[in-house]
Amino acid sequence: MKISDLLRLSFDNLKRRKGRTFLTVLGVIIGTCSIVMMVSIGVALDKSYDDMLQNMGDLTLIEVYNWSGNSDVEPLTDEVIDGFMAIEDVRVATPLYQPRYFNSRLVSGNNDKYRSWGNIRGIKREALEVYGYELVEGRFPQKNDKDFTVVVGEFFAYNFENTRKKYPNNYIDAIPDENGVYPKPFVDVFEDEIKIQGYTYTENGETVVMEETLNIVGVIKQDESKGYETYSGIIMDIEDLIALEQEYMKKNDIRDENKGKKREYDQALVKVNDIDNVDAVIETIESYGYNTWSATSYRNEMKKQTQMIQLILGGLGSIAMLVSAISIANTMTMAIYERTKEIGVMKVLGCELKDIKNMFLAEAAAIGFLGGVVGLIICYGLSAVMNTVGASLMGGGDTAISIIPLWLALFGTGFSTFVGIISGYVPAVRAVKITALSAIRHD
Amino acid sequence: MIKVQNLRKVYKVGGEKVVALDNISMHIPPGEFCCIVGTSGSGKSTLLNMLAGLEKPTKGKVSIAGKMVSKMTEKELAIFRQQNIGFIFQSYNLMPTLTAVENVAFPLMFKGIDKKIREKKARKMLKEMGLGDRLDHKPGELSGGQQQRVGIARAFVGKPKVIFADEPTGNLDSATTEQVMKMLLEISRANNITFVMVTHDPELAKMARRVITLKDGRIVSDTRDGISIIDEDLLLAQHDETETFTSENTEPDKNITKEKAEDTNDENA
Ligand SMILES: Nc1ncnc2c1ncn2[C@@H]1O[C@H](COP(=O)(O)OP(=O)(O)O)[C@@H](O)[C@H]1O
Ligand SMILES: [Mg+2]
Numbered sequence: 001m002k003i004s005d006l007l008r009l010s011f012d013n014l015k016r017r018k019g020r021t022f023l024t025v026l027g028v029i030i031g032t033c034s035i036v037m038m039v040s041i042g043v044a045l046d047k048s049y050d051d052m053l054q055n056m057g058d059l060t061l062i063e064v065y066n067w068s069g070n071s072d073v074e075p076l077t078d079e080v081i082d083g084f085m086a087i088e089d090v091r092v093a094t095p096l097y098q099p100r101y102f103n104s105r106l107v108s109g110n111n112d113k114y115r116s117w118g119n120i121r122g123i124k125r126e127a128l129e130v131y132g133y134e135l136v137e138g139r140f141p142q143k144n145d146k147d148f149t150v151v152v153g154e155f156f157a158y159n160f161e162n163t164r165k166k167y168p169n170n171y172i173d174a175i176p177d178e179n180g181v182y183p184k185p186f187v188d189v190f191e192d193e194i195k196i197q198g199y200t201y202t203e204n205g206e207t208v209v210m211e212e213t214l215n216i217v218g219v220i221k222q223d224e225s226k227g228y229e230t231y232s233g234i235i236m237d238i239e240d241l242i243a244l245e246q247e248y249m250k251k252n253d254i255r256d257e258n259k260g261k262k263r264e265y266d267q268a269l270v271k272v273n274d275i276d277n278v279d280a281v282i283e284t285i286e287s288y289g290y291n292t293w294s295a296t297s298y299r300n301e302m303k304k305q306t307q308m309i310q311l312i313l314g315g316l317g318s319i320a321m322l323v324s325a326i327s328i329a330n331t332m333t334m335a336i337y338e339r340t341k342e343i344g345v346m347k348v349l350g351c352e353l354k355d356i357k358n359m360f361l362a363e364a365a366a367i368g369f370l371g372g373v374v375g376l377i378i379c380y381g382l383s384a385v386m387n388t389v390g391a392s393l394m395g396g397g398d399t400a401i402s403i404i405p406l407w408l409a410l411f412g413t414g415f416s417t418f419v420g421i422i423s424g425y426v427p428a429v430r431a432v433k434i435t436a437l438s439a440i441r442h443d
Numbered sequence: 444m445i446k447v448q449n450l451r452k453v454y455k456v457g458g459e460k461v462v463a464l465d466n467i468s469m470h471i472p473p474g475e476f477c478c479i480v481g482t483s484g485s486g487k488s489t490l491l492n493m494l495a496g497l498e499k500p501t502k503g504k505v506s507i508a509g510k511m512v513s514k515m516t517e518k519e520l521a522i523f524r525q526q527n528i529g530f531i532f533q534s535y536n537l538m539p540t541l542t543a544v545e546n547v548a549f550p551l552m553f554k555g556i557d558k559k560i561r562e563k564k565a566r567k568m569l570k571e572m573g574l575g576d577r578l579d580h581k582p583g584e585l586s587g588g589q590q591q592r593v594g595i596a597r598a599f600v601g602k603p604k605v606i607f608a609d610e611p612t613g614n615l616d617s618a619t620t621e622q623v624m625k626m627l628l629e630i631s632r633a634n635n636i637t638f639v640m641v642t643h644d645p646e647l648a649k650m651a652r653r654v655i656t657l658k659d660g661r662i663v664s665d666t667r668d669g670i671s672i673i674d675e676d677l678l679l680a681q682h683d684e685t686e687t688f689t690s691e692n693t694e695p696d697k698n699i700t701k702e703k704a705e706d707t708n709d710e711n712a
Contacts, residue, residue, distance in 0.1 A: 001552060001553050001554075001555055002552075002555050002557075004558075005552050005558065012540055016540055341536070342538065345532070345536045345538075346549075346553075347521060347524075348495070348497065348524065348530045348532075349524070349525075349530065349549060349550040349553060349597070350521060350522075350524040350525025350526070350528070350550055350553045350554070351521065351525075351553045352518070352521045352522060352525065352553065353517060353518050353521055355553065435497070436496075436497045436520075436524075437492060437497045437498055439497075439532065439536055440488070440492070440497070440532065440533075440609065
């Protein structure tokens with residue numbers, strides 16, 4: 001028997017009992033809706049978590065510390081950190097240096113009238129690019145650039161105060177006008193000379209003890225996930241920063257207790273090539289005895305939670321689907337009782353057993369598929385309503401309450417069809433067992 | 444075409460045995476029109492059902508076109524019926540949702556024949572049977588006689604080797620009965636189809652060349668053109684019988700059977 005004929009026969013049979021078919025399909029619609037809606041809520045939850053994490057930090061960045069106090073674990077020296085680079089999937093590892101003894105400020109303009117307190121971050125020059133900073137203007141420092149070649153945060157220039165002016169005119173705020181144009185700051189980072197000064201406090205107030213001119217070659221885009229330095233800080237080569245501190249210490253007669261020893265860092269940063277490899281790299285680093293922190297640790301925890309919630313929601317939805325499966329099985333069984341004679345006649349006329357089975361399976365599958373498709377259309381509607389109502393209740397914001405991705409739509413219809421076939425299986429096998437003699441006996 | 448050997452059918456009804464058929468042997472050659480006649484309860488339907496493979500015999504063999512129908516599985520039977528057998532029911536048994544054309548084309552659909560082709564054949568068949576103006580009517584819109592003509596067209600459309608019919612005129616008035624009977628005789632002769640039909644009406648049965656009469660589950664007469672052929676037919680039927688059959692046969696009319704069987708065995712030896 002041709003498939004087209006088989007399907008036509010099945011559809012004709014469904015059409016014969018419109019009322020009953022409708023009710024059964026309705027059951028599947030409800031089942032599909034409850035599963036898809038529940039999962040869609042889970043998906044939305046998952047996505048809102050992911051969005052939240054995006055703002056919490058770069059997911060491919062691992063912070064490494066040595067908090068063990070265990071002498072077996074080597075301190076975070078340059079060699080150790082270079083060693084991290086050898087771990088698979090690590091793109092770059094750099095020490096992070098925060099100066100301990102360095103009171104600094106930034107000055108520019110006549111008589112240093114523009115002043116700022118910049119946050120200085122020291123990382124390896126070659127790590128800058130790989131680390132994921134994005135340039136808005138200029139370029140990254142290169143290996144052969146002179147000392148104190150740096151990049152600065154996007155709003156670095158707006159941090160300068162005009163010490164000659166009074167509040168509120170001493171600062172220019174980085175707030176764009178209605179056309180999206182930012183006001184011109186006091187200093188131009190590329191044109192004006194900007195110096196970094198080390199100072200101490202004396203009876204006369206702040207006394208400058210040292211001064212270096214910065215060579216600013218680039219401005220990087222603000223990125224909350226990376227850190228405050230992208231807003232208004234200075235990102236400097238680690239050797240330059242250490243040199244500055246050393247000089248400052250010498251000028252102020254501060255003894256360097258680490259002199260002659262290998263330099264030890266409090267913190268290192270490791271950048272991994274892909275989110276999915278972060279866990280493996282963390283595991284390796286922790287196996288050496290170091291402590292790590294990464295935004296992915298939250299992510300994994302949250303993923304587990306959302307998966308759990310999704311499972312519970314999906315499970316709740318499945319109950320409705322189970323009921324509809326029973327209803328399909330019931331409908332098919334009834335259909336077989338009603339059509340016992342007809343099936344007998346078909347057998348006498350030479351219909352093969354597999355065709356009889358397939359005919360009933362196709363009917364059950366059609367009920368499942370139809371319910372799935374209609375259910376899915378309703379789901380899209382429900383989802384849109386929920387998101388609009390939800391957004392207005394939560395005062396705007398673009399966090400969706402329900403998201404139906406393509407895979408869920410496919411899964412929804414696929415699953416309902418599958419449930420149809422499964423529910424129709426036992427009745428179909430029963431139909432096959434009806435004897436040809438029923439054609440005559442049921443007179 | 445159809446060979447039956449020592450067929451026996453026993454029904455168990457509430458612990459009691461009902462012997463519906465016993466010691467039935469016969470041979471229906473290709474193209475013969477055969478009527479099985481007898482009073483109600485004589486076992487006609489039971490015999491026909493077993494010939495058509497709708498029921499399994501308790502004992503004995505049925506073969507059609509050399510194929511042992513009584514040994515086939517359900518699956519094999521379905522395909523065998525599809526390829527070789529047509530069936531006409533007393534109560535027509537047309538599909539209520541299908542038109543006359545679709546009903547006639549129905550068995551061809553099981554064979555996997557294209558819709559266009561099979562409906563063309565069905566239309567031609569129905570026109571030949573005088574139903575050219577009822578092609579797209581549903582069974583509910585047709586009279587009993589018309590419905591049965593659709594049923595007949597459905598049996599003949601695939602040009603099967605054998606057609607079975609259980610009281611095909613049972614629900615029709617006498618005028619229509621005669622009309623339908625003539626039609627059956629004519630089409631099966633024209634197409635050289637072996638036709639086996641059950642009826643309780645001896646007058647109707649007389650229209651057939653071959654008439655087998657049953658009584659209480661046994662053949663009491665078997666005639667071709669009014670001449671008894673019971674002996675020669677048994678001879679033919681037992682041609683390839685085994686010894687087990689002979690030894691098991693302890694029924695009253697064993698004398699004839701046994702003699703013939705022994706003759707056969709001697710010949711073979
Ligand atoms: N399925 C069955 N179960 C029990 N007895 C049956 C069954 N079918 C037929 N019989 C019995 O077998 C005998 C022959 O029946 P049947 O072949 O229908 O007779 P006919 O068709 O000649 O009227 C009857 O006594 C009937 O009661
Ligand atoms: Mg009968």
